[in-house]
Amino acid sequence: MRGVVTYMKRDFLKWSRGRVAVISALVMPAAWLIFVGLALPVKFTGNYLDFITPGILVMTMLSAGLSGGALLMFDKILGFLNKFLALPTPRGSILVGKILFITGRGLIQTTIILVIALLIGATLISPIQYALTYIILFLFGVLISAFATTIALYLDDHDSYSAFSTMISMPLFFTSSALMPYSVMPGWLATIAHLNPLSFAIDAVRDVTAGGLPVVPLLVLLGLTVVVMGICVQVFRKVTV
Amino acid sequence: MNAIETHDLTKYYDTLCAVDHLTLSVNNEIFGLLGPNGSGKTTTVLMLTTLLHPTEGSAMVCGNDIIDKAEAVRSCISYVPQDMAVDIKLTGRENVRFFADLYGVSHASDRVDEVLAVMELTDRADDLIKTYSGGMRRRLELAQALVHEPSVLFLDEPTIGLDVAARKKIWEHIRALRKKGMTIFVTTHYMDEADQFCDRVGIISKGKIAALGSPTDLKARLMKDVITVRVDGECTPPTIDGVVFVGRSGDEVSFTAENGSEALPVLADMLARSGVTIRAMSLREPTLDDVFLQAVGQQEEPHGFEDGKFRIMLRRRK
Numbered sequence: 001m002r003g004v005v006t007y008m009k010r011d012f013l014k015w016s017r018g019r020v021a022v023i024s025a026l027v028m029p030a031a032w033l034i035f036v037g038l039a040l041p042v043k044f045t046g047n048y049l050d051f052i053t054p055g056i057l058v059m060t061m062l063s064a065g066l067s068g069g070a071l072l073m074f075d076k077i078l079g080f081l082n083k084f085l086a087l088p089t090p091r092g093s094i095l096v097g098k099i100l101f102i103t104g105r106g107l108i109q110t111t112i113i114l115v116i117a118l119l120i121g122a123t124l125i126s127p128i129q130y131a132l133t134y135i136i137l138f139l140f141g142v143l144i145s146a147f148a149t150t151i152a153l154y155l156d157d158h159d160s161y162s163a164f165s166t167m168i169s170m171p172l173f174f175t176s177s178a179l180m181p182y183s184v185m186p187g188w189l190a191t192i193a194h195l196n197p198l199s200f201a202i203d204a205v206r207d208v209t210a211g212g213l214p215v216v217p218l219l220v221l222l223g224l225t226v227v228v229m230g231i232c233v234q235v236f237r238k239v240t241v
Numbered sequence: 242m243n244a245i246e247t248h249d250l251t252k253y254y255d256t257l258c259a260v261d262h263l264t265l266s267v268n269n270e271i272f273g274l275l276g277p278n279g280s281g282k283t284t285t286v287l288m289l290t291t292l293l294h295p296t297e298g299s300a301m302v303c304g305n306d307i308i309d310k311a312e313a314v315r316s317c318i319s320y321v322p323q324d325m326a327v328d329i330k331l332t333g334r335e336n337v338r339f340f341a342d343l344y345g346v347s348h349a350s351d352r353v354d355e356v357l358a359v360m361e362l363t364d365r366a367d368d369l370i371k372t373y374s375g376g377m378r379r380r381l382e383l384a385q386a387l388v389h390e391p392s393v394l395f396l397d398e399p400t401i402g403l404d405v406a407a408r409k410k411i412w413e414h415i416r417a418l419r420k421k422g423m424t425i426f427v428t429t430h431y432m433d434e435a436d437q438f439c440d441r442v443g444i445i446s447k448g449k450i451a452a453l454g455s456p457t458d459l460k461a462r463l464m465k466d467v468i469t470v471r472v473d474g475e476c477t478p479p480t481i482d483g484v485v486f487v488g489r490s491g492d493e494v495s496f497t498a499e500n501g502s503e504a505l506p507v508l509a510d511m512l513a514r515s516g517v518t519i520r521a522m523s524l525r526e527p528t529l530d531d532v533f534l535q536a537v538g539q540q541e542e543p544h545g546f547e548d549g550k551f552r553i554m555l556r557r558r559k
Contacts, residue, residue, distance in 0.1 A: 017330040079324035088316035186437040
């Protein structure tokens with residue numbers, strides 16, 4: 001679609017000039033990786049770092065998506081959206097460009113986290129396994145950024161949105177399979193974790209790392225992404241006439 | 242074919258009527274839409290720029306219907322909204338290039354250089370917008386709007402928040418564009434600017450056109466002289482032959498008179514006799530302010546309608 005690349009280029013350029021934001025987004029997942037991945041004494045696996053890395057990669061994508069959700073809302077509040085809507089460029093490319101930017105930025109951040117994980121002792125996997133991992137992270141990124149963008153456009157208020165994203169990010173992470181396998185979870189937590197969309201992504205990445213091809217989680221993720229993207233397009237249409 | 246043609250254009254926000262059966266045609270001129278806050282200026286512009294669907298009526302911009310041929314409308318216009326929206330972390334050149342790419346302009350980098358030069362921003366083109374003044378940011382927005390050579394330019398309050406010199410510069414640029422054959426549709430609160438720079442103005446009040454014509458005609462229609470009286474407290478305007486009550490704004494009461502210097506003492510006498518304390522009186526030629534006051538009536542903030550409705554309207558306008 002015409003305009004998608006141009007809109008993405010604008011966001012990447014803006015992002016690359018905000019030095020603090022580029023670094024700060026990486027601190028949290030890196031800290032988890034180092035302080036929890038290396039230090040937590042667990043008994044269910046010999047290499048906890050290898051176990052937790054998929055969880056941290058998905059978590060990085062989650063926080064990249066949630067923090068990016070506010071971008072389109074800001075474009076709207078600050079008057080950019082009105083200028084863009086008056087352009088002959090297809091209006092859908094505004095939304096697609098934004099979601100691809102948020103996802104792309106998330107992929108860059110997860111790559112850095114992945115490199116850190118390898119440096120501190122995670123096991124190297126094959127190129128095909130990495131490619132599959134990236135496909136899963138990409139799908140999950142589109143899912144989360146479309147979801148976050150929808151909520152932000154719907155709430156239409158920065159304070160409410162940041163309260164919302166703070167409210168859901170930690171619970172989503174802790175009720176997923178990021179930190180421990182289902183077998184060691186209490187029963188109630190295992191039930192919630194099985195329904196958590198984060199777990200689908202995390203389990204899929206773990207499955208890939210173990211040499212499998214996670215067809216079902218991939219299809220579930222794809223289905224969810226299509227549905228959420230559809231809702232997102234509807235909300236976007238509504239706010240733009 | 243006129244550049245802008247509206248027929249009974251109407252917009253309701255729920256039950257609040259923002260624009261009421263507006264019929265207008267604008268062609269190859271600087272047209273100023275004037276009106277108090279909340280009178281429907283921005284709503285009109287949003288409809289004409291295809292950002293808002295009218296409830297009723299129709300409009301054509303460059304010969305294209307704003308609903309059926311919205312994309313064709315968008316490719317022949319440019320719209321600069323009221324809130325200054327330029328990316329402060331990008332340079333002037335990057336900001337303009339971004340729009341050139343979105344419009345799909347051919348020979349983009351030459352065209353970008355050209356519009357930056359027209360807006361006198363060449364020297365600062367590679368500086369971040371952070372370092373630009375308000376007037377420069379507004380000129381940069383004009384450069385963005387001009388990059389694809391639109392035939393109609395919509396400017397919503399182009400000089401709001403700018404100092405006198407910057408305003409004058411913006412208007413000079415607008416005039417230069419008009420000379421090149423562009424149609425410019427401006428909304429503004431500033432009567433003196435409209436008086437000086439617009440070829441034709443429409444005064445809109447409660448969604449309806451209350452007066453339409455060139456500033457000179459409108460002033461001439463208001464008879465010869467304007468008498469302004471500053472009073473304390475209530476004032477019932479007296480009836481005197483040849484003196485017409487115009488309106489009241491704050492403690493100033495305005496009248497028009499065919500022969501101002503003769504009417505002045507009579508009016509002073511009558512007012513004093515009816516118990517009004519006169520603080521000051523003045524006599525002058527009419528300005529567009531007087532036309533505005535007469536067309537719109539008493540200048541009131543729109544607190545008459547419900548707060549909830551007003552908020553709905555503001556939200557939709559974003």
